Amino acid sequence: MNQKTLFVVNPIAGGNDKTDIIDAVNAHATASGIELITYETTGEDDEKAILALYHEHKPGRVIVSGGDGTIKSIGETLETEEVIIGIIPSGSANGLAVDLDFPTTIEEQIAIAFDDHTMEVDMISINGIKSLHLSDIGLNAEMIKRYENGTIRGKLGYAIQAVSTLTSSEGPFMATISANGQTLETEAKMIVMANSQKYGTGVTINPSGKMDDGLFEIVVLKNLDFSVFSKIVMGNIPVDTGEVEIITTDAATIVTQVPVHFQVDGEYCGEETKLDIKILHRQMRLAVPRP
Template identity: 25%
Template sequence: MLYALHTKTNILFIINPISGGRGKLRIPDFIDKYLDKDRFSANFVFTEYIGHASELADEAAIKNFDVIVAAGGDGTINEVATKVLKHNIILGVLPLGSGNGLARFLTIPKNLRQAILAINAFKIDKIDTAVFNNKCFFNLAGMGFDAHLSSVFSGDKKRGLTGYIKLGLQEVFSYKAEEYLINIDGKDYKRKAFAISIANSSQYGNDVYISPNASVQDGLLDVCIIKPFPIWKLPVLSYIMLKGTAETSDMIEIIRGKNIKITRKNPGPVHVDGEPLQMDAEIEISINPLSLKVIIP
C-alpha cells in the first residue's frame, strides 16, 4: 500500500560505519543529495558499538520519528527493527553489510542511490518477524556450524565476505556435528546436524540460499537441517546453496512450522541475524505474522 504524505515525515538514518568493512562517513551527504526533502525531514547518526543502534532507535521512536532507516547489514537491521517493531513505526533499509540477506529478499537495491529513491517512493508492506528465546530476528537464526563460525568471525578484525570464507574453510575441518531434539508444532524429531538454520527469509546473504521457498509473508518458519557430510562434499553443499536447490537436496532437510523448540546437549553459540550470542541448551522459537512495517521497492 502507498501512504499519503501531507506533512514532512521525520526520518532517522542509523548508520553502522563498519558494516561490510567499508568507511561510511560520507553517506549522510549522499543520502541528502537524493532524499526527497519535500517529503522527509532527515537526521543522521552513526553507531559506535554493538547495541548502539538499538539504543538510538528506541530513543528516536520516543522522540516521534516516524521512520527509522537501518543503514548497515543484517545485524544493524536486527537492532533497529527490534525497536521499530516495539514502537509500531516504519523500518527503512539501506543495505550496506557484507551479506544483506533480508534486503536481498525484499529486493532492496544494493545501489545506494536506487535504495534512497525507493525510500522516496514510500511504499510500505508488512513482513513476519520471529522470536528466538526472547530475541527478535527477521532473516535467519540458528545453531551449529554457522553459529560457531559467527562466534569466531566476530573476533576477526578483517570483516567482509572474503574474511568470512577464509575463516569458514579453516573451521570446517575440525567442527563436529551435534545431536538435537526438535519439536515443530507438537511433532518430535531427533536429528544429528552439522547446522540448523531457522529461516524467515530464503538466504544467508550474497545469494546463498538455505531455504529457497521461504517467505517473510507466509506465517511460517523453515527449520533447515544440514545433515552431517564428508568434507569432500563441501563444494556440493556450497553449489546447492548458490543454485537455490536446497529443497530437493538429500543434504538438507526442511520442515516448516510456527512454534519450534530445539534442545541440544549443552548451552553454546547461536546466531541471530548473523550476530553471535551464547544461549541455553533449550531454545524456543515462534513467528509473529505480518507484524513489521517496512519500506520496499
C-alpha cells in the same frame, strides 16, 4: 503526510566509510522537502537515544544505514507497524537486502528507502531474542564466531572462515525437534531457523521461505561436507537425498544433547542446549523494491 524522517547510521557496519551515503541521503531529503534527523550509533545506549528521538519528532519514516543487526535493532526498539523503515544495506553481509532483491547502487537504494511501497515482515522469537532474517546453530554459527574474532571483513572474510570451519569443526550433534505435534530426533551439522531464503552471501538455504506468511522453516543439514556445501552454494539444496530436511511451522522447540554454537542474524550469541521458537507475525513495515 509526515515529512520528518529519522536517519540512523551505523558508522562501523561493514568496515566502510558512510560519508557518501550520508551526503546522498541528505541531498535526497533536501530536494524532496523532507526534514531529516540524523543519528549515528555509538554502541552505548543507542536504543534509548533512538527511542527518545522517535518520540520527540514522531517521524513517519526511519531510514537505516547498516547491516542486518542494525535493522533488527531498530525494529525491536520501535516495535510499531505505523512507521516505515527504509534500509540502505551497508553491513558486512546484508542478508535481508539480498533476500528482498535490493539493487546495489546507493542511488537506487535511497529511492526505495524513501518510497511508499512497503511490506509487513515477520520476525522469529528464539529464546526471547528476535530474529529478522536467518539464525542457526552448529557450523555456520561457529564460523561467525571465528569471523568476529578474525581481522578480514566482508565476503572474503566469510569465505576464509567457511573453509577453515568446514575443515576443522567439531562433529555432528544430536537434536530433538518438536513442531506441528511431531518430534524428530536427528543428527545434524547445522540447523537453521529461517524467516527468509538467502544468507547475505547470496546462498539460498530455504527455497520456500516467505517473510510475511506467519510461518518459518527449520532447515536441518544432517551432513555438510564439501560436496553438500558446494551444492548449497550453487543453489541446489539437496532436499531429496536425505541430507537436508525442512519443517514449516509457526512454533517449535529444539533440544541438543550438548551445547551448540548459536547465532542470530549474523551475530554470535554463545552456546545453547535448548531453543524455544515462535513466529511474530507482521512485526515491521519495510520499504521494499517495487515488482
